[in-house]
Amino acid sequence: xxxxxxxxxxxxxxxxxxxxxxxxxxxxxxxxxxxxxxxxxxxxxxxxxxxxxxxxxxxxxxxxxxxxxxxxxxxxxxxxxxxxxxxxxxxxxxxxxxxxxxxxxxxxxxxxxxxxxxxxxxxxxxxxxxxxxxxxxxxxxxxxxxxxxxxxxxxxxxxxxxxxx
Numbered sequence: 185x186x187x188x189x190x191x192x193x194x195x196x197x198x199x200x201x202x203x204x205x206x207x208x209x210x211x212x213x214x215x216x217x218x219x220x221x222x223x224x225x226x227x228x229x230x231x232x233x234x235x236x237x238x239x240x241x242x243x244x245x246x247x248x249x250x251x252x253x254x255x256x257x258x259x260x261x262x263x264x265x266x267x268x269x270x271x272x273x274x275x276x277x278x279x280x281x282x283x284x285x286x287x288x289x290x291x292x293x294x295x296x297x298x299x300x301x302x303x304x305x306x307x308x309x310x311x312x313x314x315x316x317x318x319x320x321x322x323x324x325x326x327x328x329x330x331x332x333x334x335x336x337x338x339x340x341x342x343x344x345x346x347x348x349x
Contacts, residue, residue, distance in 0.1 A: 245319075255302040271297075279312070286304060
């Protein structure tokens with residue numbers, strides 16, 4: 185094999201690997217249930233009824249995929265009150281399927297509700313666009329929100345809960 189042929193072969197292999205990485209980024213399972221960890225009150229994320237995966241708040245409603253690697257706590261951007269027992273927790277994340285949401289939790293106390301979202305910020309060894317997207321998950325509370333304060337589990341700071349819409 186000549187040096188020129190070797191370079192062409194190397195370029196062809198590199199192009200094939202790059203294309204395979206782009207195709208792999210477009211596949212994946214985004215289904216899954218959302219449950220709190222340990223003794224937390226279970227939280228659920230119902231499927232979107234908007235048809236496009238959107239919410240009334242401009243965030244894209246996503247379904248968590250439990251079992252992702254490298255999961256970290258994600259800072260909550262805002263919380264919308266859908267009804268007495270349903271919160272829409274909004275946060276910024278990379279686009280799916282390259283960046284995923286592992287879980288959402290709601291830990292309830294008499295005077296506060298701590299909400300948390302675990303996401304995977306590492307797409308691994310695939311080619312993915314690096315773009316932030318406002319996403320949301322919905323959690324169902326065991327008791328109505330009432331006057332309780334909503335706390336971000338990652339930062340420990342209060343998050344204003346505003347009506348959805």
